[in-house]
C-alpha cells in the first residue's frame with residue numbers, strides 16, 4: 196500500500212515509539228537532506244520525522260521545512276500528523292491539555308515558506324490550513340481513547356528562538372490567538388502546497404509570557420512534553436489504525452493537482 200502516513204514529532208517527540216521493523220534513512224531532496232524513520236503500525240507503513248532532529252539540535256527558525264515536507268511527499272506520504280509544544284495565551288487552554296488547532300497566524304520572518312519561488316506563481320488557499328477531515332479523524336480517535344481535546348484554536352507562530360515579550364503575548368491574545376509556538380509555519384503552508392493532508396495536535400506546556408508566574412525556560416517545555424509524549428503517539432496511531440485512507444477533502448487539489456512530485460514514482 197506504500198507509506199501513506201507520516202508523523203512529525205516536535206519538541207519532546209524524538210522517536211516513533213512502538214513501530215515494527217523501524218529503519219532510519221537519509222532522504223536527499225533538492226532542498227537538502229533529512230532523516231526519516233520508516234516502520235509499520237497495525238500493518239500500515241508510517242514515516243516518522245523529528246522536526247528538530249533526534250537530539251533537538253535544530254532551532255525552529257533554522258529547520259529545513261522544505262526538505263522535510265518534500266522528503267515525505269517523495270516517499271508517497273499523503274497524510275501528515277504533527278505535534279507541537281505551545282504556550283497558552285488564554286486561561287481556557289491550560290498546561291497539560293491537548294489542542295487540535297484549526298487556524299494559524301503567521302508571525303515568522305526569515306523562513307523559506309514556498310515551493311513556488313520560480314517557474315509558476317502560485318497563491319495557495321489557506322482558509323483551512325489544517326485538514327478538516329484529519330481533524331475529524333483525530334477527534335474520533337481521541338474520543339475512542341477517552342482523551343479530552345480542545346476542538347479548535349488559533350496557533351500563533353512566532354519566529355523564535357526567543358520566547359515572546361509580555362506585550363507581544365497580550366497583542367496575540369487580543370488578535371484572537373489561543374496558543375503560541377514556533378513551528379507550525381511554514382510547515383502547514385508547505386504541506387498544502389504539496390497537496391498533503393496536514394494537522395497539528397498541540398500540547399500546552401506552559402502559560403505564555405506575562406501569564407506565567409515565572410520566566411520561561413526550554414526545560415519547562417520539555418519536561419511538560421515528556422509527561423505526554425506517549426499520549427500523543429497513541430492518539431496518532433489510533434487515527435492511523437482507524438483511517439480508511441480515502442481522502443475526501445480538498446487537500447488533494449490544493450494547487451490544482453500541480454504540486455511538486457505529483458505523478459512521480461515514490462522513492
Ligand code: HPA
Nearest residue numbers: 280281282375376377403
Ligand atoms: N512560546 C513560544 N513557543 C513555545 C512556547 C511559548 O510560550 N511554549 C512552547 N513553545
